[in-house]
Amino acid sequence: MGPDSSQDAQTVSQMGEFGLIDRVISGREQSPGTLIGPGDDAAVLAAPDGRVVATTDVLVENVHFRFDWSTPHQVGRKAVAVNLSDIAAMGAVPTGLLVGLGCSPDLPTHVVDELSAGMWEEAQQVGIGLVGGDMVSAATLTISVTALGDLQGRAPVTRAGARPGDVVAVAGRLGWAAAGLAVLGRGFRSPVAVVGAQRVPEPPYAAGPLAAAAGATSMVDTSDGLLADLGHVADASKVAIDIRAELLEVPQRLTEVASALGADARHWVLTGGEDQALAATFPPDRPLPEGWRQIGEVAEGSGVTLDGAVYEGTTGWEHWR
Template identity: 70%
Template sequence: MNTLDEVGEFGLIARVTANRRQPAGTLLGPGDDAAVVAAPDGRVVACTDVLVEAVHFRLDWSTPEQVGRKAAAANLADVAAMGAVPTALLVGLACPASTPVETLEGLADGLWAEATAVGVGLVGGDVASSATLVVSVTALGDLEGREPVTRSGARPGDVVALCGRVGWAAAGLAVLSRGFRSPVAVVGAHRVPEPPYAAGPQAAIAGATAMIDVSDGLLADLGHLAQASGVLVDVRSPTLQVPARLAEVASALGADPLHWMLTGGEDHALAATFPPDATLPPGWTAIGRVCEAGDGPGVLVDGRPYAEPAGWDHFAR
């Protein structure tokens, strides 16, 4: 099994870019100092996420390909949350020289698989030496002539809506943390999220006033939206119907499935606010209301503050 120090930086790049097909929007792909990507709108949506081994993923829990797909999905979901359509990915990779090339090829396969699924290319990146395996992905997107849907547009009276699953990745993490590898449905949700990419542009077309990717937890991310908009968001828990599989896993682990749904991250669902008279696009479900901030912006559950931590914070003590 070859390692990175044996094949070298440029040998690795040659391996992971060979025979890869780029979409029409990639005008110039890997091989030069920079790529050239079409921007028909004249504006480019851009975002970056960093995944660190033992913080965001474990290779004894996930395959390299699954990690690659997860890294791509986290960024592609952010583009969708702006109401944009993804156009390209760039990847920065840092790892020990002793890393097996097979591991890095698996990461690349996963990145390419998720990119291809949404019709974008992996157009460039960089490789560096590091004591820890780190994957940094930058995604680009096109607004197609629309205004970006930001976090700051929610207004009192708006409907709060959700598209995509929540709580599944948290359930998968709980299962893996107990040393189990099943049920496959929840473990798979932790390993590879399934963001509703198309729902972002659809929400923008339907008149969404604010939108956010649910990466840290539904309440935590709605809290970011509430702060940016200067409003209070009230989530109605009865609207969050607990799937049977989550209920079963929670019962087996002695956990609360609703807590997973309210605070669990990494499913990359989309949460948005819509005018009260708007017709929600297919797949979107109303889960609450936007209210006047009163004593200050924030998030309530059934009219009350939620007693538990609202979601993930890298630097919380």
């Protein structure tokens, strides 16, 4: 159904809350672990492990996304991805999503359709669905997603377990979304791969549970930037973390884009968030699991350094700064 159809010309106020909810959930398949899905006062999910991992992210229009840079479908995928990566960072597998949507009464219903289609597409990459949520009137389009997960009998991998002597490793892309943001900010729409990384991240969902099974001592989602989020690990674990520049991959494509923009590709890799990569620490006496690559070591002390020196400049994203 295209945006010129009579239904797509409708606004959310004309459709009404329950009509919108029906459009979001109608015809969608839930995971086997969803015992009661949308349509009741609350959903009921199976929790085989006996523990539930829960996380929430809020995305606000013109702060976390812009429709002149991304389609509603891409924004829907991103809203889900940033939450599912947090579940993976605990070493868990996702089980379900709750979505809250605040929007103006005159928002076209086709925008909600495209947002929800993107959410469902990303959710079904890990075999889950939207099990419930809420829709309210708001001056600014706001998307709140809560993701739930299961530890499958493993201990949660927190930020507080890194030990001196551990290996620091990452899984997933670093710097691509930051490069895409820089490109979009200059008014360009290519290279497509770089811009696409900003519009829709590709978190390594399977790498989190693999790291947990391999004995990871700590883990974090690098949504605020590698240095900033490893700083959280160092603080929580009361250790020092040193990143070795020779182990840090700076893709040639990012180097080319940085050269064209007069920027520093390594800065994007070290400080750019939104790729939703994972960083973890592992005991030094065992091989890294598939998809993980070493970038540094843990030592006695505090803080994060690059080749033993404090990094000069901004280390990552901070709200309200």
